[in-house]
Amino acid sequence: MTQGLQSIAFEQSPYVVSSASVVGKKEGEGPLGKMFDMVETENLFGEDTWEAAESTMQKEACVLAMGKAHIHKEDVRFLFGGDLLRQGIATSLGVEAFGIPMFGLFGACSTSGEALALASMSVAAGYGDYMLAVTSSHFGSAEKEFRFPLSYANQRPLSAQWTVTGSGAFLVGKKRSHVRITGITVGKIVDFGLKDSQNMGACMAPAAADTIERNLKDFGRVPDDYSRIITGDLGYVGQSILFDLMRGKEIDIKKNHIDCGMMIFDQNKQDTHAGGSGCGCAASVLSSYVLPKLERGEWKRVLFVPTGALMSTVSFNEGESVPGIAHGIVLEHC
Amino acid sequence: MDRKKQQEAYENYVKKKTPVHNLPVNMAKAFITGGIICAAGQSILNYCEKMGLNKDISGGWTSMILILASVILTALNIYPRIAKWGGAGALVPITGFANSVAAPAIEFQKEGQVMGIGCKIFTIAGPVILYGVFTSWVLGFLYWIGKIAGIF
Incomplete structure (x- = not known):
């Protein structure tokens, strides 16, 4: 059922049946290292190229997610997947072997939200019992x-x-679990005209602010209705800008905001500057850190807002700005 | 117009919000790093001259040895670490230029000898080569004009 201007509230909320995270060495050494399902100590994942490594990573995440739920690939109706590479090649080559009917997506680092939104819409609409949402990023290929x-x-x-x-791979379906996707807020492209591709947090923060505000208005909620509001990869710079923008809208989210990009690395020890980014950032943190907390009921309801900086190397060289996008996914313990 | 002003305001605001490297510290590090590389070059040059080579040949040897050292350090992934600390001190000398050619060669090798290394080896150094040659051409032209006019 449509809710407000940009949101959907599901009458039959689909479940996050299972999920899996696969990460590289540096992420494994980070603060969340022990929570990931699989940490590969060799960043090539046994392949020859970064691109093939990324595909392998995605494949492994899908296999793990399906395996955890004891669901065969034949039972998955559609797959929604995307990555950062040109033409989404990491996804195409990664999920090729499954033979699951698929949609290739691009939403930069917000792709996990895009994939989860479409997967949950498809399940809620009754177009299938299980959908797979998967995204990835790789430092080398990016x-x-x-x-x-x-x-x-x-x-x-x-x-x-x-x-x-x-x-990160997520199996969304009708089978009962302890986490449901109860609603989504589809973000629009928000462009404040910034052209600095090395400051993506600042490019994406306006989009995050817009989607969070829209979500609260559409659902008639206040920030405290969420245990946490979790942005994808705004990083340290983006977070402080988000707080300022939200203050301008007279919404205070300081208390319950966390950012996947700030959590995945240790800023002081790992020399990652403003934090982590990429499709894999929000997806792997959601799977390894956020969903378990929801499953245990530590958090009752969270708003997951992966953020994307929509740029291409060509548009950037041609002097275009870096527009941002953010999608809101409402996840609840049940 | 209004939108443009808004964009500018946001840009200025972001500038204020964004941390930047400490300039004096970075300059000091660049000075030390660049200084060490140049001192190494000078000692190679001195050694060559001491061995009885003339000035031009000694200069050639110095450049070649520095380039070789940089390429080896790039392959061992040490040069990027030097540049991370030393910044422009490692980028400006000939060693930095060598790194900017070696790095794409390593990275794009997997895309093949022609489409990979061949097409992409100069992706970073290419502009430097092009505009370096172009600038010397312009200066040469001015020098030629100046000579005719009797200035030089």
């Missing part, structure tokens, strides 16, 4: 595509974020 070769010597600005090597 640096190569968006920035410089890994061994190129340069100094990263302090506002730069570290692309997470990780993947």
Whole structure:
């Protein structure tokens, strides 16, 4: 059922039946290291290239998620997946072997929200019993595509974020579990005209603020109705901007806001500057840290808001701004 | 117009909010790093001259040895760490230039000898080469004009 201007409140809320996270070495050494389902100590994941490594990571996340729920790939009706690479190639090659009918998505780092929204809509609409939502990012492939070769010597600005090597897969379906997706708020593109691709937190914060405000208005809620409001990868710079923007809207989320990009790395020890980023950041933290807390009932209801900086290397060189997008997913303990 | 003003206001606000590297500290580190690389170059040059090579040949040897050292350090992933600390001190000398050629060669090797290394080896150094040659051409032209006019 539509709710407010941009949201949907499900009458029959689909469940997050299971989920899985697969990450690289650096993420495994971070504060959440022990919570991930799988930590690969070798960032190539046994492959020859970064791109193939990312595909493998995604494949493993899907296998783990389906395995945990004892669901066969034939039982999954549709797969919604995406990554950061051109033409979404990491996803295409990663999920190819499953033979699940699929939709390839691009929402930059907000893709996990996009995939979860579409998967839950499909289940709620009765188009299938199980849907798989999966996203990934890899430090090596992202640096190569968006920035410089890994061994190129340069100094990263302090506002730069570290692309997470990780993947998260979520099985959304009708089978009962302890977490439900009760609603979604689809974000719109918000562009404050910023052109600094090395300061993605600042590019995405306006979109996050817009979606959070919209979600609260659409559902008639206040921030305290959520145990946590969890943004995807705003990082340290983005978070402080988000707080300022929210204060401008007279909404105080300081108390219950957390950011996946700030949690996945230890800023002081791991030299990641403004925090983690990438599709895999929000997805792996949601799977490893947020969902277990909801399952145990430690948190009753959270708003998960993965944020994306929608840029291409071409648009950036052509002097275009970096627009942001954020999708809101309401997850509840049940 | 209003939108433009808003964008500018946000840009200025973000600038204030964003932490930046400490400039004096970075300059000091660059000075030390660049200084060490240049001192290494100078000692190679001195050694070559002491061995009886003439100035031009000694200069050639110095450049080649520095480039080789940089490429090896790049392959061992040490040069990026030097540059992370030393910043422009590691980027400006010829060693930085060598790194900017070696790094894409390593990264794009997997895309093949032609489409990978061949097409992409100069993705970073290419602009430097192009505009370096172009600038020397412009200066040469001005020098030629100046000579005709009797200024030089």
